[in-house]
Amino acid sequence: MSQLHCCAAFMSLKRFNADVRAVRTRIEDDEISGVVAIERGDSDGEVVVTVAHEKLPGLLPIGLLAQNFDNYPNDNGFLIFTASENAATSVVSALEDLRDYTSGMKLLETIMALSTRLDRALRSVDGDEDIIMEDPHDPHGFDDSMEDDPYDDFTDLEFGLSPMRTKSQHRPNSRLASGILRRIKPDLRVARDVGCKIGVLDGLQLSSASSIFSLSIRASELCLSQEALEAWDVEISDYIILLVRFEGLYPFAEQLLEQPCANFNVDFRFGKGAKYKPSPAQARAAFLTEASRNHDAPEAKSQTLKDHQGRTFEKIFISNSLEQFLNEQCLSMIKLRLQNPAYSWDDANEHLRNMSSRAWDDQPPAKANSDREAAKSEPKSTTKTRSTRKSKGKQKATTAAGASKAEEEPPSPKPIPNFLVWDAAASRPLEQCSVPLIIMQFAVHYFSRCTEYCLRCHQHIGTEFEALKPFVCSNPLCLFQYLAMGFGPSIEHEILTQPYVVDLLVSLCYSSVQFPKANYMGTFDQGSPQYRIREFPCGLHLKVPDPYNVVVSTTIAASNTDTAATSAVTAAANEVTTAPTTFIKVLADLRNGALTVPINDLGRVASDTWVMLREGIRPTYGEPAYYHVRVKYIDHQTGTLEVDVNALEPLRAPGAVEMDLLLYDTEFDDLDNKGKAESMITILRSLPPISSLREYLIKNPHSRLRSYAGIPPAAVTLLEWIVASNRSCILQVTPVEDPHVRDRNLLESIKTRGQEAIPSLEDSVQFRFAQGAPDKELRFRRALREVNPQNSKYPTIFAWHGSALSNWHSILRYGLDFKHVMNGRAFGDGVYFSQHYSTSQGFTNPDATNPWPNSALNISSVISLCEIVNAPERFVATSPHLVVRQVDWIQCRYLFARRSPSQARIPPQAFAFPSDPARTVLGPDDNALLIPLKAVSTRKQQMPKAPSSSKRAHETTSSLGETDEEQVSDLEFLFDEDDSSTPPAKRANSARDSSVDSATARQVTTQRPLTPPQTDFRPGTLDLASLPRLxxxxxxxxxxxxxxxxxxxxxxxxxxxxxxxxxxxxxxxxxxxxxxxxxxxxxxxxxxxxxxxxxxxxxxxxxxxxxxxxxxxxxxxxxxxxxxxxxxxxxxxxxxxxxxxxxxxxxxxxxxxxxxxxxxxxxxxxxxxxxxxxxxxxxxxxxxxxxxxxxxxxxxxxxxxxxxxxxxxxxxxxxxxxxxxxxxxxx
Missing domain, CATH: 3.10.110.10 (Ubiquitin Conjugating Enzyme)
Structure with missing residues (x-):
């Protein structure tokens, strides 16, 4: 027996030491909240963990001693103690209570439970409630009699169900049951077998109140075009990651059919990463609310864009829209598809939209199982199913991924990723359906085909043209929510990835509202003046300061001091006026962040709102200065406001200065054109430099722009409208020297495309249109097919168009046309172009608009290189200018924003677009312009012929090798010793010997064909001994x-x-x-x-x-x-x-x-x-x-x-x- 005892003790020691190493790895990866270190103690079975917490004055060492070490872990428990004399009573009590429930727990489980209980105990120190400690094996705090039946894992109580449970109810005391864990693992294994990588990020232990896991797949496996990847700022090597967090009830398929969806407290986050999973800190930070970020939650502080292992989690352009769709409707749509296996995702979405969720969600699924059996009995392709429903009178074809296709679609459909070919919602018995896999297929389907769906209602949009960026359907409500409620493209993503495109759009908008529009005779329209901007941002419920403010509400206010002068001022301030009021006279000491306001006017100002201050015209400056400030606190006793100043321009006067206070209380839509234009200028002046906004977003990942303290809400709304209303896909080509950047290292992550730059235009920042507005692009391509035959050698030509800076905001949105006469029409009606740069450049400066003051581009003029259908015989004129009347024949391909100083020299491009020699476009140096092939998206780009490769369809992009190894901890969770499943080999190939034997051992045995007579090359004749050998x-x-x-x-x-x-x-x-x-x-x-x-x-x-x-x-x-x-x-x-x-x-x-x-x-x-x-x-x-x-x-x-x-x-x-x-x- 002694030998057996020694053997058992040795095995326990070996297992314990292995668990210590596993815990240390988890701590290094920041996977155990609050635990920063683990060290061995003085005896076998003893460890000391170090805990850090925001409510602790310093680090707290806690000892854990195995009480029956020889039988670890089965018959062992832990003695838990701390040697600290200053430990709070609540901490000591929590340690003592936990000690009684560690029997049979592994070291990792014990430390995870310790972390959770300490956090709760410390957070309750300042509260009124007592600490309630529950048995970790009893996740709901019931008595021990409820644990008598070890097989009763699928009861309502084990899954945290309650008759009144709703999604909004928070149950911090709920814990995972072992039955749930046993069900999660096979579900995740199925997802892994189909192609997902699984990451365990937080929880998923018996003691876990909340659990987070990730599913990810390489972008290279989603059949996305290179143009789409570039427009979406996704690298082919990136992982597309779905984070899933749930509390208590896990939505496995049977439970999802039996329970209302509101019973499942599940949240989703969607983004990309360099590795197959983010760090636990990044995952937790992704689920933080805006309030938590603003109050400096520890998770927000610990998160960085990239950790020491290169892990990231970044939102992409569609994250906000897709996350809302996932959180609001995903489970309901899955439930519908499980009940009706013939449904596609489009069918389920339409069904959900056409009836109240309460009408069907609470009903028992009487026919669900029979419907599934009937569906399975019918012959079904592995790649397609046929919907039995009709939508709007048209039968839809449905892929196994649930993508509906109208019968009249083009014969060459978009390829379906292999990951979506097998339909996880309809291809297995109900009890074998993996809900995580179905959710991932849902997310990948809508992501990879996002341009086919409305961004708001997510209905399929029928179109014969595939846009690079998604939009909304024709429903006016969707369009309103897209433009006015932030459901359009993520402004945060645009600022992070394309800051100088955003700068360009703001600069052009600013120029479009500076001056009323004059005709070519120099006269102005009578009545309300017209501006270059064709459509003002109405319908946004935008509140602005009154731009006219001609009536003074009161005289200047002063602080409540006991002097005759201030008493007189106060008396005058308190006089009641019957005239309408628009602004308030205040005494402003902006250097100290204080305003003194008349007592009678304090009720008009609310805390945590923005106001505008106007410093009157002073002889030194000649014009008023404007300051936008946020009111933090109102002292009603002294009439003083404490404010934060958005000082985009330096304070002009020291000390207290008399100023006008204007409230954001005027409806923008109610103003005339002049008032709207002046209001937009005022608001855009309050917008900080885009690089400042980008720096904030980089340092505060996943934060919304509205949480930035230095920007008024009206400016955010207007910025969102400017970006969302531009439907062209514009990419920055050349770099920008930004004087506003404080951290120069942040510039390195901004992508430029030097290989797409056009030489001889070094004095301009270059932008390329990857795609124009989809409707314009569609009409252009139709015109190209109609006018020119397919075999035309030069179907299009290029020419310059110059126009005033104030015109370009509208040109980007409506295209080039000739609705308004600007410079006369000596050669007929139409859009004027020139093939000489200098000619068009002369038309770029007819007005004297000033650039947006906070712009890094500091644009003085803009000129465009346009692609035109090559049919000069149908032009209005061809000499000395090209005059084109058919506006659908025109598309802008490059935009050149001229600025100073000059940019770096741009080298000639290797692959230039072949141009019609009869219509050669000339650059500033009067030499033929070299236009990169990427400028032309309307027809296939023909590279210079390389006969050796043209006879074989080479794959320019293939599936990536499995270079990102799955972590051992993830595989251990999926295939632990308690399961009968066998853990597979790691996905990444094991390291191999790089000798010639290893290389030849893997050589394909197919006989190489003999060298044909078409070449004089003879393999094997090269003298390798004459070459360097490493x-x-x-x-x-x-x-x-x-x-x-x-x-x-x-x-x-x-x-x-x-x-x-x-x-x-x-x-x-x-x-x-x-x-x-x-x-x-x-x-x-x-x-x-x-x-x-x-x-x-x-x-x-x-x-x-x-x-x-x-x-x-x-x-x-x-x-x-x-x-x-x-x-x-x-x-x-x-x-x-x-x-x-x-x-x-x-x-x-x-x-x-x-x-x-x-x-x-x-x-x-x-x-x-x-x-x-x-x-x-x-x-x-x-x-x-x-x-x-x-x-x-x-x-x-x-x-x-x-x-x-x-x-x-x-x-x-x-x-x-x-x-x-x-x-x-x-x-």
Whole structure:
């Protein structure tokens, strides 16, 4: 028995030590609230945990001693104590009470329960209620007799049900039952099997009052176009993450059908992240209310955009709309689909909208199971179901993901992600349905197809044109809520991702309301003046200060001091006036944040509201100054207001100054045009610089802009309208030097697109229209199809249009037209264009509007490069200007905001849009303008032909390798020892040996086809001994090795199954000794290319390249360089993206343009395409076969790469120098 006892004791010690390590990992990952450290004690089975809490004066050490250590954990309990002499009575009491309930609990469970109980005890110290400690095994505080039946896990009480339970009722004392945990795990395993990654973030223990888990999927698996990803600011390597938090009752399928949805206290958050799950602190912070953030909740303070493991959770542009949809209707729609398996998501949404939820939600699902059985008995495709209902007289086709399709839709539907092909709501028996998986499919369906649905009511919008950004349906209520109630695009997301596009929109709006509109004769319309803005922001219930304020309410007020002067002032202030009042005379000491107001007028001012102060015209300044202040506190005894000043302009006078106080009490809609224009100018002046708003949002993640203390609510409303009313998708191309930025590091996260910039316009900030307003874009494409045949070589042309700065706000919303005569119409009615930049630039400054004072752009003029249907014979005029009457033939593609100082030089672009030689557009230097191919979204962009790759459909983007390992703790939760399920291997491939044996062991055995006669290249003839051979790096066992293992396997398969003359590249895998160094030969170029002819003449059959991979691959690009032969440098007529030192320098291979989703096959295709370009073709340095040629060296390639990237403004990878200078031997 002694041997058995020793063995048991040893196993207990081993398990206890393992649990200590597991707890330490959880603490390091911030997964146990309030616990900051764990250390071993003086004896076996003893640990000391350190607790931090906002109500503790310092750190509190708490000891835990196992009382029956040899039988840990089954027959063990913990003695819990603290050596601190200053511990509060409530803390000591909580520790003593918990001690009695730790029998059989593991160390982690004990510490989690300790954290929860201490937090509750400490928070109750200042309250009136006593601390109530419950048995953690009895989640509802009932007596022990309720635990007699260990199999009674599915009773109402175990699930926290109560006849009066509603979603709004908070039950902090509810705990998870073991039966719920046993049901959650298989549900999450099903979701994992389908393709989700599962993250356990908070709770999910028997002692948990609230639990949070995440489901995530790579953006690369959602069949999203590159244009959509760019417009939505989602990287292909990002994870799309759904956070689920529930308290008490978990909504598994049977319970969801039996109970009203209001019984389930479930909340959702939707966003993206760099890893498959955020940190626990980030997850908890995502669920904080605005009030909690404003009161500095600990979770808000602990959250950062990126933790030490690179984890993030960021909202995306549709997060607000989708989260509201999830929280309000998701469970109800799932319930409808479980009751009616033939329903699609669209059917369920329509059903829910057409009847009261109370009418069906509380009814027992009498037919649910029979309907499911009937549905399962019918033959059903794994990818499609057919809805048995009709909507608006049209039968709908339904995918398994629940997406309805009208029969008249185009024959080539949008691809369905594999994740949505299998319908989790209709393809399994009810008891096997995974509700978390159904919720995730719901979220992914509406996210990936968001442009097909109304942002507010989420009904399907039938359209033949796919917009890049979602909008609302034709329902006026949806449009009102979109513009007026913040249900449009997230203004916070726009500021974070596109701050200078927002700056541009505000600047243009500000200019549009500065002066009344004059006609081309210089006269103004009679009556109410008209402004450049065509539509004022009416219907927003916007309250503004009265812009006219001609009647004074009272005379100046003074503080209640006992002097004759102030007494006289006070007496005058208290005189009753019968005239209408608009502003109040006050004495303002803004440096000390105090206003003195007449006692009689105090009732007109409310605390926590904004008012405007006007300092009268002073000789020194010549104009009044305006200050917007927030009233914090009103002292009714002294007539003093305590205020916060939004001092966007410096205070002009020290001490107390007489000012006019104007209330935000005038309805904007009731004003005439002049009053509306002046009010908008006043409000926009109170708007801080966009970079200041962005800095606030970065430092306060998930906060709303309205919580920013330095901005009046009216300014937020107007800003939301400005952004929401612009339906064009505008992207910033070139960087901006922002004088308002205080933290220069924050500029690095702003994306620019230098490869899309147009040279010779360095004095302007460039913006590109990824897509115009959808309705305008649709009409333009229709016109293009009708006017020009499909095989037209030049279906469109480009030309300049210049217009006054004040016109561009309306141009962005309504397009270019000729409703108003601005500069005369000497050549007929129509929109005027010029193919000479200087001509159009002359029309950009006819008015003297001032830029928005808080703008970083400081715009002086705007000019646009427009795409026009190429039908000059139908133009009104073609000389000296192009005059186009058909407004649907016109789309703006670039916007150039001119400012000072000049921007950095923009290099020429490699791939320019082929323009009609008869209609060439000229730049400021009167040379032909080089327009990047990305400027044209109306037809397929034809890259310069690369014959070696055109005969085979190369995948430019493929599924990412599993580079983000699932954490052991997550797998342990899903497949713990109490379950009969077997834990699978981790999704990420295990580290592999990088020797040649390991590489060849994975080689595809398919016989490589013999070299056909179409090429003179012969594999295996390269002398590898003459090339540099690198030693295996010391860090070759990380994630980069795992990704490279998959890359090598894929490239071997491609090479072995494709004829060499079609593939165009070759790697000798049999001779590969170091997986971090590839030697690649490019061959079989089109003989019509200058490069191919020169190679033939020089007797060169291949271009030898070296690819070096760093420790951060695939999150950092490889270093690619030419070894031989040498090429002409760019300055001597060379090209092909080959630098003077031989490095391949394309933005794709820099930190600016690289994506972890890029495959090496796609990289090779891009490099060959660049080498094959005809605009600036690559040329060999010499074609003499007898000339002695020297190989390029790695160091000269590195230096040339850095120089070239610097010229283009591309970001050099952090690990570049380490990657490019790996040690090795010459051969």
């Amino acid at each position: 030693s295996l790096p010391s860090w070759a066992d990380g994630n980069s090795a795992k990704r490279l293992a998959g890359d090598i396997k894929h490239m071997q398969k491609v090479q072995s199954s494709t004829p060499p003359h079609e593939l165009g590249w070759y790697i000798d895998f049999d001779s590969m000794e170091n997986m971090f160094q590839w030697i690649v030969e490019f061959h079989s170029f089109d003989l019509e290319l200058p490069l191919a002819r020169e190679m033939k003449k020089a007797g060169v059959t291949s271009i030898v390249l070296e690819v070096r991979f760093g420790r951060d691959y695939p999150f950092s690009p490889p270093f690619v360089r030419v070894i031989r032969p040498r090429f002409l440098p760019f300055s001597s007529g060379g090209g092909g993206h080959i630098t003077t030192g031989g490095a391949i320098c394309m933005e794709l291979l820099t930190a600016s343009g690289w994506s972890p989703g890029s495959t090496m096959e796609a990289v090779f295709v891009s490099i060959r395409t660049a080498m094959s370009e005809t605009e600036r073709p690559a040329h060999l340095q010499t074609t003499e076969t007898s000339a002695r040629m020297f190989d390029y060296g790695a160091n000269e390639a590195l230096e040339a790469y850095v120089r070239f990237a610097g010229v283009h403004g591309w970001v050099v990878p952090e690990d570049l120098r380490e990657t490019a200078t790996q040690g090795g031997r010459p051969g």
